[in-house]
Amino acid sequence: MKVGIIGLGFRLAYLAYVFKAIDENFEIVGYVDPEPTGLPELVEKKISVGTSYASPQELTANEKLDLLMIGSPNHMHLDHIRIGLEAGLKVFCEKPIVTTIEDSIELARLMAKFGHERLMVGLVLRYSPMYRDLLAAQATGVLGNIVSIEASEHIYPYHGAFFMRDWRRYEKYSGSFMLEKCCHDLDLYNGIVGVRPERVASFGGRRSFIPANDPRNEGINDMTMFYSKPSGWQGSDKVFDSDGDIIDYQVAIVEYANGVGMNFHTNLNVPDQFRRFAIMGSRGMAEGDFIRGYLDIHEVLSGAKVVEKKYATRTALSQHYGADEQMAADLIAHVRTGKHLPVSTLNALEAGILALAMDEARLKRTIVDLRPVWDSFDEALHARAA
CATH class of the missing domain: 3.30.360.10 (Dihydrodipicolinate Reductase; domain 2)
Structure with a gap:
């Protein structure tokens, strides 16, 4: 299971550890984050994070992903979700999924266009x-x-x-x-x-x-x-x-x-x-x-x-x-x-x-x-x- 990450903060670093413990075939092949605060935790746990990319578009263009995981700051979620859906990927996004009523309505439009099954949310x-x-x-x-x-x-x-x-x-x-x-x-x-x-x-x-x-x-x-x-x-x-x-x-x-x-x-x-x-x-x-x-x-x-x-x-x-x-x-x-x-x-x-x-x-x-x-x-x- 090949995974890309946008926003490698503390939460997604922890979840990557949990996913890897559940399934040894879970593999991070690339990530996007200019300040990956969760990276030291994964290095300590000897979990590879693959290639560091400069943008989500570079990540989705260069890697064949089974799942795109989004852990960026909340106000960025909508844009990152859109990139993943337009790339034809299954997307997991940490909560909260968006930060305004306007973005909620825009995401509803994306659901109408791309369907509901390709986007998962971390309401754990x-x-x-x-x-x-x-x-x-x-x-x-x-x-x-x-x-x-x-x-x-x-x-x-x-x-x-x-x-x-x-x-x-x-x-x-x-x-x-x-x-x-x-x-x-x-x-x-x-x-x-x-x-x-x-x-x-x-x-x-x-x-x-x-x-x-x-x-x-x-x-x-x-x-x-x-x-x-x-x-x-x-x-x-x-x-x-x-x-x-x-x-x-x-x-x-x-x-x-x-x-x-x-x-x-x-x-x-x-x-x-x-x-x-x-x-x-x-x-x-x-x-x-x-x-x-x-x-x-x-x-x-x-x-x-x-x-x-x-x-x-x-x-x-x-x-x-x-x-x-x-x-x-x-x-x-x-x-x-x-x-x-x-x-x-x-x-x-x-x-x-x-x-x-x-x-x-x-x-x-x-x-x-x-x-x-x-x-x-x-x-x-x-x-x-x-």
């Missing part, structure tokens, strides 16, 4: 054992009709500091923190509800990573924790005085087309992090936490706990609760045999549009009605191929 949590078990339980009817969802993703201060120092601190590159980090979670709950979100309200800002909270103000000079996760391209050493424009906390309320309500909360400065959900249905309730590794389901009528499962939060290969190696195995099978994947480009675009609507609502301090966006999106999605 869809592959996690817990989410698969949750979907299987929902399919039995134990939850009944979904009524409301409470969900969150909170991260350790060292991880929050990474976002304040990395290129992701600029919304012009990342799209936003909600899009960059939480699109995983929004995709999961979109999948549970089964219809699109329609109305969104949101509030948030930066209240933790600000100069007034710098520990050095109190004579605490050991800042090691805040630099323990290295930054890459456009990196900075500023944490509490970051020049970025991303938030460090946000809350949002969502109403779906079928009336289901969801509230979602994220925070970048949590000393005991968690990534949990409570899904309330007419017949039961599912509660789980990816970081703390449990899924419990209770019936309404009896009050009995009918599902109680524990999960490993890390495995030998996976940074995402056992999901990375499953994604690698499924993507390899999809490239070779056309195996159906649990997440699609359409899922990724819908989750991204929801995240972007949350940020629009936060910035404008208004309720965002997504129905006009979906109308334009569907028009593009179902357009005739040019």
Whole structure:
């Protein structure tokens, strides 16, 4: 399996290691990246990266690829996806797949032209054992009709500091923190509800990573924790005085087309992090936490706990609760045999549009009605191929 990479950062270097562990025939034959921050990791692991090319066009013209993997900064994804599709390749792109509503609609046009099966997306949590078990339980009817969802993703201060120092601190590159980090979670709950979100309200800002909270103000000079996760391209050493424009906390309320309500909360400065959900249905309730590794389901009528499962939060290969190696195995099978994947480009675009609507609502301090966006999106999605 011959693979080309555009954007050899930390994430794709790690995924290349996972893919190679799953399939020894996985071979990187070339890459494009003027500052390949993930290259030392692959050199250390003795994984060859092939030829360094000056442009994606040179890579696709000079190598016969089974798969093109895109890990470039988010704002570049659309152009790199287009290059891969126009070259006739199967393409894998890390999340978030694009960074604006306009680019979402343009990618929908590309899907209409080239089809959906040639583009895969790295929404890795869809592959996690817990989410698969949750979907299987929902399919039995134990939850009944979904009524409301409470969900969150909170991260350790060292991880929050990474976002304040990395290129992701600029919304012009990342799209936003909600899009960059939480699109995983929004995709999961979109999948549970089964219809699109329609109305969104949101509030948030930066209240933790600000100069007034710098520990050095109190004579605490050991800042090691805040630099323990290295930054890459456009990196900075500023944490509490970051020049970025991303938030460090946000809350949002969502109403779906079928009336289901969801509230979602994220925070970048949590000393005991968690990534949990409570899904309330007419017949039961599912509660789980990816970081703390449990899924419990209770019936309404009896009050009995009918599902109680524990999960490993890390495995030998996976940074995402056992999901990375499953994604690698499924993507390899999809490239070779056309195996159906649990997440699609359409899922990724819908989750991204929801995240972007949350940020629009936060910035404008208004309720965002997504129905006009979906109308334009569907028009593009179902357009005739040019």
